[in-house]
Amino acid sequence: MEPRRISRPLGRFSAVGIAAALIVGLTACADSSVPGDEADASGGSEADSLPVTISRGAVNIENILLAEQQRFLEEEGLDATMKVSGGAGGAATNSALVAGEFDIGATDAVTAIRAINENIPILVVAGTKSAEPDHEGDVSDGLIVPPGSDIEDWTDLDGRKIGVPEIGGLPYLTVVTGLEQNGIGIDDVEIVPLPLDTLTAAAESGQVDAIFSFSVFMLTALDQGFERVGTGVREFLPHAPQSLWVATADFAEENPEVLTRFRDALIRGSEYGNENTDAVREIYHEFSELPAPFIDDVMILEPLDVEFDESGWNTLLDVMKQTGEIRDDLTYEDIVWEGAR
Numbered sequence: 001m002e003p004r005r006i007s008r009p010l011g012r013f014s015a016v017g018i019a020a021a022l023i024v025g026l027t028a029c030a031d032s033s034v035p036g037d038e039a040d041a042s043g044g045s046e047a048d049s050l051p052v053t054i055s056r057g058a059v060n061i062e063n064i065l066l067a068e069q070q071r072f073l074e075e076e077g078l079d080a081t082m083k084v085s086g087g088a089g090g091a092a093t094n095s096a097l098v099a100g101e102f103d104i105g106a107t108d109a110v111t112a113i114r115a116i117n118e119n120i121p122i123l124v125v126a127g128t129k130s131a132e133p134d135h136e137g138d139v140s141d142g143l144i145v146p147p148g149s150d151i152e153d154w155t156d157l158d159g160r161k162i163g164v165p166e167i168g169g170l171p172y173l174t175v176v177t178g179l180e181q182n183g184i185g186i187d188d189v190e191i192v193p194l195p196l197d198t199l200t201a202a203a204e205s206g207q208v209d210a211i212f213s214f215s216v217f218m219l220t221a222l223d224q225g226f227e228r229v230g231t232g233v234r235e236f237l238p239h240a241p242q243s244l245w246v247a248t249a250d251f252a253e254e255n256p257e258v259l260t261r262f263r264d265a266l267i268r269g270s271e272y273g274n275e276n277t278d279a280v281r282e283i284y285h286e287f288s289e290l291p292a293p294f295i296d297d298v299m300i301l302e303p304l305d306v307e308f309d310e311s312g313w314n315t316l317l318d319v320m321k322q323t324g325e326i327r328d329d330l331t332y333e334d335i336v337w338e339g340a341r
Contacts, residue, residue, distance in 0.1 A: 067269030239312025
């Protein structure tokens with residue numbers, strides 16, 4: 001079933017303004033620790049707690065902050081210090097992680113895979129969100145076309161120009177897979193990399209015929225009359241990991257109990273978030289600079305899931321190998337810590 005189109009107006013909340021909030025809105029919150037009693041609710045004590053420093057980003061923050069606010073980290077026996085990344089991107093997160101600035105960091109799947117492919121000594125230790133094909137709610141990514149376009153299906157893309165945020169990223173890999181599954185070769189289209197915040201204008205001006213967009217940029221375009229073509233990552237890369245957590249290989253080997261407790265707390269935070277969407281929106285009210293009407297009425301909440309589906313990883317790895325992004329012998333076991341498999 002085609003997901004319903006978001007028709008609630010964004011009004012004065014421009015994509016650029018909201019994107020800026022997503023990138024820098026949380027950088028002022030250098031330490032978001034929640035004060036509380038020294039003893040945890042499960043009967044542990046401060047002496048039993050294991051220290052860990054966690055670096056989160058400005059988006060996909062709900063499960064870790066709910067785990068902190070609901071004291072799941074403390075109850076699972078962690079003395080957690082929370083840091084906020086400066087918005088420089090996944091590569092910077094990897095460098096800071098290896099340099100020892102924190103123990104566990106938030107990043108995205110493609111960035112993590114690229115790093116491990118380049119022999120940077122990190123491992124994926126937990127998930128936040130994956131492309132869940134059975135989720136019946138709205139999607140926050142996908143191929144969209146401008147008003148009046150004659151493109152109604154992926155098969156109509158033959159000979160067309162498709163805008164993507166970058167060559168090699170998850171949108172690009174989804175487009176490659178979608179074309180292939182619809183009988184169109186990569187050489188039969190022109191894929192045009194453009195800055196994310198210029199994709200909509202490029203489609204409106206005719207520079208490209210379709211774009212793969214996500215988050216506020218896609219929602220804004222839909223509000224302006226763009227139409228969806230399919231359902232995005234979940235349609236063509238089902239169960240593929242999207243946002244996740246990494247640690248160095250050395251930390252994982254030396255501190256498996258910390259990672260196990262972290263995962264247990266994160267699972268509880270994810271379950272709480274999936275069951276309490278108002279609490280998730282409140283997280284964004286409190287810890288971001290996103291406009292309140294956007295948070296309450298427009299922002300799509302994708303399901304949270306710490307666990308991975310190996311088939312989703314293998315699908316993603318296969319297309320990255322096909323496009324020359326990674327070496328042919330890289331495997332799921334090379335990337336994901338054994339305690340998360």
